[in-house]
């Protein structure tokens with residue numbers, strides 16, 4: 001997408017959004033679901049994408065901005081092709097999550113919150129992922145990896161590199 | 168597995184069929200009794216009978232506050248001319264809690280059936296499941312199950328020809344713990360940041376778009392089919408007086424077999440940990456236990472045999488909360504755990520109450536230097552004052568939750584904190 005080109009939803013998405021809106025008493029209720037869709041379609045929520053969402057739902061841009069900045073899953077910046085979110089909350093911490101993050105960062109040569117220069121991997125720390133029985137938990141692009149170990153994460157990184165290519 | 172009609176024989180309610188392969192498919196669920204009793208409820212029960220059964224059952228909310236479900240339902244005003252909404256709280260964000268996820272991914276039809284019954288009792292036509300954004304897999308499973316239920320006329324218009332209509336929509340959150348608080352959840356489904364509202368009015372009276380709205384936890388709603396099928400009296404005989412029924416405990420931290428275990432309320436903590444969870448990773452006595460999610464005050468070894476009920480935990484100065492037990496064994500760094508939880512609450516405060524916004528920030532900053540062995544001589548006093556002053560002075564209970572780990576640490580482990588102050592480092 002070039003800088004001048006405005007993002008657009010596909011026809012299929014527009015139909016999906018229309019049917020979603022009909023399920024609520026007010027169109028604004030569809031804001032979170034539509035932002036999830038937009039993030040899926042465009043990778044992250046640039047200002048242009050936020051404007052598109054505001055127009056699509058007929059809400060003020062300010063209302064969209066407020067929501068995007070409040071909720072941590074919404075991203076205003078691109079991230080790596082593989083977003084690795086390590087839970088470091090209590091149960092995961094008690095089962096080695098801090099050592100695990102340190103290992104992953106070391107391995108990838110980045111700090112928490114950073115993306116590898118090839119755009120492949122981003123490592124972040126997140127709050128309790130709601131899977132504490134499988135601590136430590138790492139979500140990779142929203143797929144849960146429970147009882148993660150340095151070895152299992154190394155293997156995952158290797159596999160991603162083999163399949164990957166730069167984003 | 169059908170749930171026994173003798174209450175003494177009951178081994179599980181929400182998890183009765185959790186291990187059945189493909190239970191999430193309608194066909195399999197039906198072969199195991201799902202929706203079997205639904206036509207009877209829709210044809211032969213009315214609203215007041217259902218609410219009475221739920222009251223008799225004595226079930227208290229499984230989401231954290233432990234409020235009696237039947238009583239909550241009875242607060243919904245009828246004939247206001249406004250629609251009534253039902254919201255299932257599947258935000259599951261309280262650190263330590265991971266039970267609702269298993270119900271949704273393994274037995275979604277149980278929750279759907281419970282919601283149809285609750286919706287029928289409350290004359291609801293639009294119901295929603297608010298599921299935390301990270302549970303994408305679980306949201307997909309729910310959506311597939313809901314589609315199957317629509318196709319079988321278990322949802323939608325004129326359900327099973329009874330004249331009752333109800334629509335059910337899965338609504339994904341986007342990573343904000345505070346949206347588990349029921350009024351923040353409602354704000355979130357209105358497309359806004361999740362900032363809790365002042366109560367009263369309570370949502371049952373004025374909630375979603377200012378209409379009566381019932382918010383119930385996944386586990387609470389999933390218990391309704393068994394209660395209506397077997398009767399409120401049956402349910403009331405399971406567990407303990409005023410603390411009836413089975414409860415799923417999510418046990419994590421330093422135990423050998425962490426996981427979800429459904430046991431009767433009143434089961435001793437020690438039994439749960441030794442007999443179900445394979446005991447502690449190190450040593451034989453826990454150093455500290457968080458019994459009801461990260462917001463609950465810590466228990467010490469002296470409470471190891473406490474019966475797990477809402478009332479017993481309250482008596483011990485803590486709470487049953489969501490039934491999320493985090494175990495720390497003798498190797499745990501309790502200062503580090505408290506610091507990590509302080510970070511969590513500072514990150515998750517919605518910021519609209521000054522004592523919470525400022526207080527959580529203070530607690531985190533001080534705990535960071537204490538953990539690093541750089542604590543200042545008066546830090547213990549400052550932590551204690553800050554935590555004491557934020558609790559109970561805010562719109563929602565997050566501030567109390569933030570204070571609990573700090574006050575627990577200071578009360579039970581003052582020497583570990585003192586050892587990390589600069590003057591005593593020498």
Ligand SMILES: Cc1cc2nc3c(=O)[nH]c(=O)nc-3n(C[C@H](O)[C@H](O)[C@H](O)COP(=O)(O)O)c2cc1C
Nearest residue numbers: 228229230256258259260347348349383384387564
């Ligand atoms: C900060 C905060 C977070 C909460 N998070 C949840 C949650 O994730 N899931 C939940 O069911 N209840 C949560 N609750 C409790 C809800 O406000 C509400 O009491 C509950 O959903 C009611 O359902 P129940 O009566 O079936 O338990 C939370 C409360 C607070 C104050």
Ligand code: SF4
Nearest residue numbers: 517519520523561563
């Ligand atoms: S107590 Fe904290 S989280 Fe709750 S409403 Fe106030 S600022 Fe928000």
Ligand code: FES
Nearest residue numbers: 087092128129132
């Ligand atoms: S503490 Fe890591 S998943 Fe809950």
